Structures are given as C-alpha cells and as structure tokens.
Amino acid sequence: MRPADADTIVASATPTGRSALALLRLSGADARSVAAKLCPGGPAWLPRRASLRRALHRDGSLLDQVLVTWMPGPGSYTGEDVVELSCHGNPVIVEGLLDALVVAGARPARKGEFTRRAFLHGRVDLVQAEAVAALIAARSPAALAVSRRAMERLGPTLADLREATLDLAAELEAGLDHPGEDLGQADDEQLAARLRQLAARSQGLASTWRAGRVRLEGARVALVGPVNVGKSSLFNSLLAQQRALVSDQAGTTRDVVERSVLVDGLEITWLDTAGERDSSEPLERAGIALGRELVADADLLLVVVPGHQAPDSVEAELLHRTADRPRLLVASHVDLPQVPGRAVDHRVSGKSGQGVAALRQAVVKQLGQVAGDPDQGALLVSQRQHELLLATSKHLAEAAGALCGLAGPAVAAEECSRALERLSELSGEDAREDVLDRVFARFCIGK
Template sequence: MGLERDTIVAIATPAGRGAVGIIRLSGDQAVAIATRHLVWRGASPAARQLGRARFVDGAGEVVDELLAVRFPGPASYTGESVVELHGHGNPLLMERIVAELVRSGARLARPGEFTERAFLNGKVDLTQAEAVGALIAARSEGAARLARRLLAGELGAGLAALREAIVAVEAEVEAAIDFPEEEIDPAGGARLAARLAPVEAEVARLLAGHAAARHRIDGVRVVLVGAVNAGKSSLFNRLLEEERAIVTPEAGTTRDYLEGRVEWAGVEVRLVDTAGMREATGAAERAGIERSRGEAEGADLLLHVVDATGGPRAVSLPERPTLVVWNKVDLGAPPPPAEVGEAVACSARTGAGVASVRAWIVSRAQAAAADESVACLPRHRLGLEAVARGLRAARQGLIQGLSPELIAFELRAAQEALGELIGERPPEAVLEQIFSRFCIGK
C-alpha cells in the first residue's frame, strides 16, 4: 500500500475566475499542513464532510473564507490522505493559499500527479488512470462515453482476463521444458493452440475497433474541396451555422484552410474549408492550393463542391468516401447527372439541400465511429499489436510443433505486453508520457 510520499498541492479547477476554486492536497501531511491554516467556524468536521473555515496565512491574516473537507486514505482519490479547500474562484486568492501551503511543507504537484498516485497506490490500473485524462479532454458526448467505459475498468479487466488465459497455456508449455517427459505431442499442441484462438480473436476485435474509437475521440474530418468559386466557403458557413469563412464573388478568396468543429449525433465532426483548386495566380494562393491537397489527403470524408451552372470542375481527389455537392441550384441549373456518383443538389445561398449534405455526413461519421472498441488510445493499439504478434507466433509454433522454448518465449512476450498495458511494472518513461499530458491538479 501507500509508500511514504511527500504531500503535494495544486489548484484543481480551471485557470481563471469562477464562483468556486478548489485546491487539493494529497499525502501523509495533508491534514497537518491544512489544519495549520484553518480556523473552523464551529467544530472541525468529520471525515468527508464539509466544514466552514477561514484560511489564514502564517501571520494570522485571513486570506479567504472557504469550505474544507478531508478524505482519509486509502478511501480517497489518490489512496492517500486528501484535503480539498473550496474557496472563491479568484486566481490571486488561490495562488496565495497554495503558496502558504507550500511554505508549510507541501510541494507543488506535477501535471497528472494526483492520478499518478492513485495508480501507484493501486486505486486504479493504468488504463483507468489514462481514462481520467481522456474524460477531461473529451469534446463530444460520444468521446466522453468511451472514456467513462475506460474509467470503469472495462479494458483493464478484459485484458487481465486475457492475460490469465495466456499464463495458463504458458505454464503447460514451461512444464514441457522443465520435464522433457511431458513433451507436447501434436494433439497436445493443437489443444493448446485452440485455447489461444479465442484470446487472439478478442485482441483482434479490440484492434479492429481502435480506428473507430479514434474517430469517436478525435472527430471525423470532413474536407470541402472543389474548384474556385464553387461555393465551398458558403457551404462551410452554412454547415457551421456561422459566418466563419470569407465569401466573395472573386475567385481565389480562400487561401488558407479553415477548420470548424460541430457535434452531430454524438460524433464530433471537424469541417475543413480549403482554397479552390485551379492554376494559382500568386504565391500565396499556390501555397493555399498545396495545403488543400494535403488536407484532402488527411480527410476521412470529402465534400466535392461543384458549381452546377458550369465553370471549372477539374480537380483530382484522393480515394475517400465522397459526396458531390451540386451547388447553386437556385440559379436554375439542371440536377446532377448520374455519372458524378453520389450527389446532392444544394444551394449554399438559400440553404436548400444543406440538410441532406449534413445527413450524409452524419450517417458516414456515425458509421466510422460505430464499431469503436474501448481500446481507444494510441498506446492501446501499439500494445495490442505486440500482444497479437506474440499470440500468432505462439499459436503457429504449437501447430507446427516448434520447440517449447520458442513457444514459451512468444507467450511471455504477449503476456508481458498485456501486463504493460494494464500497468504492471510500467517503465518510468511510459508513466512520464501518460501523466505529463494531464493538466495540473488532476
């Protein structure tokens, strides 16, 4: 359980002013340090109950009037003794309180250090610890839901079960190494391989849903491309429901790409407006067109905006699901001909057909995010790929009757990769990477 650690302190609420600002302390001395500065109004409160107090500095001057609560370890967020001070959300006051607490023996917390301690004290596994960061960072309801599943331990528990299954097979293989008379005959090899198959399938399922989970968290990138003056910026503004991009009758108005975020049906959609494709007339426009190509390459979905009344049309596009937006139909243009493929007749000027464009994006974006797995962070993919490699090699080795040493080696690699994902004996560098991305006070 809790090793002896120094007491850390940080402001837990966002920077800036608010009705309430919360300061958090964690460590063996948390209560002792806080108590030195608290003058209770009435009796000091019981554990996990708020009490009213004045916070005084070393000279006895009142800094703030606040509510204070203590959570004794190990039943606290970090597993250590924790104190929270709920004062007024003024950064000057809060920083002064933190400075006083540091003067009395606390140390400023590093980013993510409270959650890191929760992990180090065994309150949560590593997948749950990083879920805290994901939950705080989530920008759509769907992303938050995924982070909550991670926080609830769904991935960690699933991985631990897979690991046990591998360890059981590994034990039998190790026995064959230690006791040659227990060698693995072809039937035995097939039987062990069959036990690994469902483990391999589950890892494959988690990996298969990773890309969808990334779409859920990062959003689906929808890039508007097309010739100059087709109406891309007008449509971009319509979809965002705000006048973001500059629209003019002049060709080549948009030179840089613009990005806007919307949340539709639980999926974050990142709309990107680009410079129209044509032979550029100036250096800035040429650079803009280069960027347009880059953006189109990075797109999940493309909206190819076409001026239905004619005008330039030639643009070469990368292979992506594409909707042709047959724009300016208010000018009496004919409907889109069949050969343009999936198309919607639209007028960015009147708004006709824009709902259909949006519906297409929503259905594609939902489809992209639909098969999400809870293995949703980049670290999960790398780890699971290592697990899959080890499992595949071990299973094939069992079927082909390779030496038990080799098979045991691969099983150990798979099993250790799982352990690393859950956070058993994690290398310092992994922890550093995960927790340094948090904000301070988390």
C-alpha cells in the same frame, strides 16, 4: 504497488480565475497536520466531516474562512491522507493559501500527481487513469460518453483478454515443462486457433482507437475537388451558415477555410479548400498546395465532383490520389440533369440543400464506425493503448504461427509471454517510469 513519494503535495483543483469557490487539495502523510497548522483553531478533526475553519496568516490575521474535509487513507482518491479546502474563488486568496500551505510543509504538486499517487497506491490502474484524463479533457457529449464507457468497460474487457492470454501461456508452458507428454498435432492446431482468435480480438480492440480518437479529439473533414464544382456552397450548407465565399468564378477559394461545429454530439471541423486545376498563376498554385498540405491529416475527405458535367483529367487525377484515404465521393449539382455513369456515394446540391442532411449523417456514421467485433462496447482512449494492443495481437499471431511452423512451441511460449508483457504494460502493472511520466503529463496540475 510501487513506493510513492513521501512528500505531502498541494495544488488547487479548480482553474485560476474568479469564481464563487475554489478547491485546494492536500495529499500525503502530513496532509492533516499541514492543514491544521494553517487552521490552528476550530472544531476537532473528524474524518469525512466538513468543518468551517479560519485559515490564518503567520501573524495571526485572517487569510480566509474555509470549509475543510479530511479524508484519511487508504479510502481516499489517492489512497493517502487527503484534505480538501474550499475557499472563496479569488486567485489572490488561492495563491495566499497555497503559499501558506507550502510554508506549513507541503510541496506544490506536479501535473497529474494526485492521480499518479492513486495509481501507485493501487486505487486505479493506468487504463482507468487515462479514462479520467479523457473525461476531464472532453469537449463534446461524444467525448464524455467514450471516457465514461472506458471507465466502466475497458478495464474488464482488457482483464478478460489478459485472462485468456494467461490460460494459453500456461498451456504452452506446461507443454514445454513436460516434453514427455508432448501435445499432439491436433492439440497444437487447436491451441494455435485459440491464439489466432485472441490475436483477432486484440486487433479488433486496437482498431476502436480510430472511433475513440474521433470522439475524444474531434474529427477533421475536408472538402476537396476541382475548381467551381460547388465545394464552398456545400461547405456553407453543411454548416448551415454562410462562412465561405461562393461565386461563379473558378478559383474563388484560395485559403483553407475551417469551422468546427457539433454534429450529433461529435465535434467536426469542416475544411473548405481551393479548387484544383492546372493553373499557372502562382497565388492560385500556392493556395492549392496549402490545401493539399492541410488536408493531409484529415480523418475523412469529401471528394466533390460536378454531377452535371463529364469527368475530366483533373478529377481522374484527384480520384487516383485520394484512393487510399478514407473518403466519400460526392456529386454536386443534383438539381441539374446528371451525367450518367459516374459512381458516387452521394448526390447533393449545395445551392438547394438537397441531399445535404443525408450526407451530414453519412459523415457522422463513417467517422463513428467501429469494426464489428465482440468488444465494441469499449473504445480505446489513447494512442498508447492502441499501440500496445497491436503489439499484443502481433505476438499472439506469431505464437500461433510458431506453434504450427518450424519455430515450435518454445518460440510460441516466448511470443505469448511477450503478449502478456504488453498487456501488463497496458494496465500499468509493468510500466516504466518514463511511460508513467508520459501518461500523467496529460493531466492538469491538481488532478
């Protein structure tokens, strides 16, 4: 546990605006005395008992009638004395109460400071704090599900990984401490196999970030392809609304058109782009370039090709350029006779809607896919977790390599302890202040 800031902090826990009620929260050693200065009269202060009190201006006039609950530490959210005040949800009242509480001795809280204090007092670890941040930021049912899963399962999954790594580190250290009882070659091989297994487990868990991120932040799915193949028709059909212009003129779409919708609880932003062709027209070339730029970070490409026409050089170049990207190959015009021999993942008609529902489901499936590993119950909720698990995996793999190679057991033990450091950083046991600043900056004020 680290020393926490001694100040008593205050913030509104609800957003600014008009509402029936708003909630203010104080945390710190003086929380109750600060609240008592604001509400001098009223009933005796009893722990965890809501009491109706009069909050007064310094001249004794009424600021608001408030419902106050005092939760003494360490059994509170932050682990410190906490007071919650429910007042009427008017921004002028909220500001007045906040000002009065600051005059009474509290300091305005910084972003995420309540949860940071909960962390500093050992009430939550960093992984749980990140799950809370994800829960508050969630914009879709899928995002909510991931943050809940992270709250319940990520901690135990990581604790298991850490335990297993600790065991191996201890065995490696024991071998170093007692060189006389040197482990045999077979033992080294067996230890290396266990290290490799753990490396694969960390790697598997790290790879869940893709599916976690897509659920938390939503996914961008872009339709690309040659001109006039039916991208905009398919875009409209996927959205089930007429959003993009469709015409039989090649080069209809110029700007990128985008639209976000929930599909099976997942937030998907679909992007329709200008069709590709060798054009000498500056405006069309600019549209094609803009499209390429805006789909560079798409999570999935739907490469649309005309199923009723033979492939041409534009299509060949596009297939080559997108070969390393996550993509689905989609042939349009399935309602017309198809050119044989083209290998595609889906055949659809944006005009009749044939095959579009199946494509939509395939997109959701592909976006949500998690590499098959035993830890697939929990998905990661931050890039930080992803990077630390990749680093853990790398150190474990290097430890295995060292044990069986020339570097030897001392280097293997060193690599294994590096892996442990990364895992400690993950839970926050060994995280630097700047790391904490970065994690808690993602929170809002009042959380």
